[in-house]
Amino acid sequence: MLGEGILKGLAETAKNFAGSYFSAERLTTVEYPEQRIAPIEATRDFPFLVFDAENRDGGGPEWEAGLRCVACQICEKECPPKCIYIEKSKDKKLDYLGKAQYYPARFDIDISVCMSCQICVEVCPFEAIKMDTEFELSTTDRFGGLLLDREQLAKPNEYYHKIHPTEAAKVDAHLAGEKAKADAKVKAAADAAAAKAAADAAAKAATAGGEA
């Protein structure tokens, strides 16, 4: 019968239309600003710099002292659209491992250029840069407003735990492992130094005894 196919199609749309009054599954859209869908954990948009709340070294505000970034400039080099600009500091500060490291005197990301590819996160050996989930970033100033400096980029580790809990737990475990390794090394070095000092002292005593 001519028109049978059309009627079949109409029955399908009618089923969907009527169903949308009864079944929540058939309602697939939400009224965005008022309603929001649950965030997905792996979501990424723009990078931010992680700082640890406990001050590591030196003065200044908490975010500046606790930045994990050591200004190695790998992310700047690897960034495909080249939206990161870093200036290395002249002096060094102690990091969480007790090693003297540079810090970024300037760290800018132009998020109007950034394409959220997260290659900076992947190449960072210090777990210092991570992806944010904040997407409501519209501003009236398209140049200055979208060029974020290090104060705007710095966010605490607790925030990172809030937005990517699984990933952040892994990162913390990794950092704790590094710290334990460094501590063990320091302890071993101290032990070795102490043992050497003791041996030296003993040898000295023996020589002294021999002379006497």
Added chain:
Amino acid sequence: MTSTNKVAAFESARNKPEDWNRPPIIEPDGEGELLEVAMGPHHPSTHGVFRMDIALDGERVIRLKPVFGYLHRNHEKIGESISYLASMPFTDRLDYICSLTNNWAYALAVEKLTGQEVPERAQYLRVILAELTRIQNHASAIGFLLQEMGASGTPLMYAFREREKILDLFEGLTGSRMMCNYMRFGGCRVDASAAWLDEARKVVAGLPGFVDEIDRLLCSNEILMARCQGVGILRPELAINAGVTGPMLRASGINYDIRKVDHYGIYDRFQFRVPLGDHWDVYDRFMIRMLEMRESIGILEQALKDIPGGPVMDPKAKIRGFRPKPGEAYGRIEAPKGELGFYLISDGGPNPYRYRVRPPSLINLTVLEDMCLGQNVADVVLIFGSVDIVLGEVDR
């Protein structure tokens, strides 16, 4: 020449075998002037920034010249000036509907260049993601085709409803809905959790219902048949000579699917059939996409059942700062739109010496004039929709 004679002249010009590869020359009859129309770039039928300069004799298309290049972003030259890794997110932006297959093709080319091995689990993940990409691409291609036919909204919205579920899966695994940037040389960036795989199984279990729904909604629709059948015929000889690939080629009856020909990845382990058309028209191209979705669902079910544990990254693989030995490699896969290939030449440096993309959209578009000549102007939109292009890939 009267208009009946003109039709006869056109038909005879198309029916001589030696003319199959040559566009028929249709002389205007001199009774009236040719009307030149620029369709697009603001015409709603054109995807992105694409324009067709059409010469019309009445309703009949005499000449058609596709004009593109407005979205040219220097992709290949940029690829030669940045490292191998840094090109990966740019490949997402070629065919932005199916970024994961673009990732795979590029990763395959670099893996051939460096000789890296891909672990089992990563191979399975790649197949799962590529087939999900194929389903969502074909669903939206059908939606766009129907939109161009005048079915304003319903089929497209149904397709997008399902596409959204697949994009949520992509977001859950890769962090982004469309710009996934997921595959790496020698594996995949992150592992899929058990929860993600369960979610994927749930979505895949719902997909046959969606294809059935589209089937009931469209496939026997008389208006769709009247508009599509016998329109925009692409002869197999021309399709082969023009280098057309993908669903377009298979709708012209040529059994050529790189998944079957090359067995790249692990496609030799899955049971699936290659649907072929035998009328070579727009309706065949539409039906091929419907059938391919069903085959993809079959592959997904097999892959999600068999996926093994293990690492997703070759432990020896270096992400950054590697320098492949001098040489060349061509990696190609069956992307949803056709054969997508990346050709790389290395001179031993950290950047490729030559980086070339073989885009299926551009090459499938080259036969647009041949399909449209002699057709009505209203069918041009339809034929164009059945090619299924993305301008990001055409212009690069």
